[in-house]
Each structure stands twice: as C-alpha cells, then as structure tokens.
Amino acid sequence: MHLPQFICSVIRSVPVAFAMTPPLRVESPHLPGSRMTSIPLVEGNLPIRRLEISDHKKGFVELLGQLTVCPQLTESEFQVQFAEVAKLGESHCICVIEDPNTERIIATGSVFIEKKFIRGGSKVGHIEDVVVAKTARGLCLGQRMVKHLVDHAKATGCYKVVLACAPELREFYEKCGFEDKNVQMSVYF
C-alpha cells in the first residue's frame, strides 16, 4: 500500500477490531509508475461525505469487515439496504472518506438520530460502526470522522451523542471529547 504513514496520536486507538486489507480493484486507475501523480493523503485533506450507492464498488462493505462479521452484499442487496437507510434522511447519516488515488473507501462512521419525548421532545445521536482501514491509520481519520458525526448530531438538535465501545477504546473517544458514562449490555440472538 502506498499511503504515507503520518504519526498521529490516534494511531493506537482507531476502533478497528481486526484487520483485513481491502482488495485492489481490477479496474484500479493506478497503473505501475503512475503513483508519482497521486495526491498525498494528509490529515485534513480528505473530504468526509455521505455514503453513495456507488460505494458498494469502492469497498465499503469490505471496510466494515475490519470491524465485525460482514459478509459481502450483492449489488442488489446493497441497494435495498441503501434505500432503507436513505428513507431516514438526516436521521441516519452514514459517512465515508474515499482515497482519491485508489477510489477505495478508507474510513466510515454513522450516526442515527433517535427522537425522544424526554427533555421537551429532544433527540439523541447514536454513533455506530466507526472504522478506519488498516492501511490508512495514522492520519487522524477516525478522530475527524467522529467529530463530523458529533457535529451532525448537534446540528440536528440532539442534546447529547452516545456510543458504545470496548474498554480499550475509551482513551481514543476521550480524545474526541467523550466521557465514560454507563455500561452497555446486550443480548445476542
């Protein structure tokens, strides 16, 4: 992988559960010898945008596979799920960062907005599925992504934003401004 590896305090704590390098696309525009013209990836120069339907071909699902169990979806399955999420508009915001050199998705995170009857009919943002590709760590992409999601929650009128993480990621999220508040409990079916 040809991404420069910048030192960043986040490097040890980006929330990636296990690593899998996204496969190179057959139609990669980066032929041997063309790398001199690629845009260097540095902190802050990569835009964060909403998930697009074309991101299925850009390795979005494979990237999630670095976080948890995530079998590939067919184009049709992806479109169905994309449409379901898109229906919710600003209430379910999935964001990505794309490497312009490889046209691969190298970071993602989401926030969905829960409408409440408490606090005068307020809202809570729930951050989920934050992951940075193993090959793109050290660029503070995780921290930027989390900040972006927090800002989205704030802009939509949330009184707080929450997330659940493994205890070893507590330090990373503290750097993002989060405080350890409660325990998360779960039932698996």
Added chain:
Amino acid sequence: MHLPQFICSVIRSVPVAFAMTPPLRVESPHLPGSRMTSIPLVEGNLPIRRLEISDHKKGFVELLGQLTVCPQLTESEFQVQFAEVAKLGESHCICVIEDPNTERIIATGSVFIEKKFIRGGSKVGHIEDVVVAKTARGLCLGQRMVKHLVDHAKATGCYKVVLACAPELREFYEKCGFEDKNVQMSVYF
C-alpha cells in the same frame, strides 16, 4: 396509592432514576369508596401495548420524568413528536402499561431498530427509556417490559439488542438475559 405491593426480585433494580408520583387526574374514575371494585394489579395481568396519542393525558410524559429531565409537553407538541415516531412504524416501538384502575401509564420502554450493512444487512435493536412508576414497583413490570422489547427486536430480524444503563442496574438487566459487553460514552451539548 392503592396498588398492592407484591414482592418481586426486581423491586430494587427497576430503572428509575428518581421518583415522582404521577398526579391524579381531575377526571379520575375512582371516586372515594369505589376502590373495592378495582382490578388488582398482579404480575402478568396488565397488557403491554404501543403508545397511543391519548397517552399524553394518561401521564406518559410525567412518568418519563421519573427517569430524567422531562418537562411537560403541550398536547400539540406531543402530537408532533408522536407523528415523528409513528412514521418509523415497527422501527421505533414505544410501549406502555396502563393501570386500568386509574387509567395512568405506569410503565414504559422503547426499542428502535437500526439497519446495518454489517452481518449481511442485519439490524440491531436499541432499548431506551425503560421506567416503572414508583407506585407500581414490585410487580415485575420492568422485567416484562424489557422482555417484550427484546422479543420485538428479535421478531423484526435483529441479530442483537443493546442498551446502556448505570452500573447499579447491571444486575437487573442480567436477570433480563443481558450481558455486560462494552462501555457507553457520551458528549452532552
């Protein structure tokens, strides 16, 4: 309050942050001397149903005030919020238990269903805002409500259901089948 107080293992752990007795309705059907005909509240005899718009008048918002900051909503504000949640159908299920004697809401809990791209396009249920009226504790209503919400999440195809709670409620949720998994972190605006 005339509800019988049955002994129940949940009594110490129902997730109520602080206590406030719902005010009696002016139009209460329970005139002095009529209480002999009231239906005794026992574990299992009170149906769990979806939130209805008329529950504004039945103390739903006041009950949430036993859990957290929850100023009263006007009828119009309640209707707006109700319509927002209703749009989501099975994806945001707010349930209540009503005391048939007083026609007051004495327990509530909600689960909303997040659609995921992980695990083959699966779903996660998020349980929120579980509270039992101080006056109705000891009837296992909290445990029944949580089970109902878990069953709803399972029926809608979730691969897991999660919730966040204060550490002192861990034992209660373990009795409901939950396991301590992660930490919850938050940012307040």
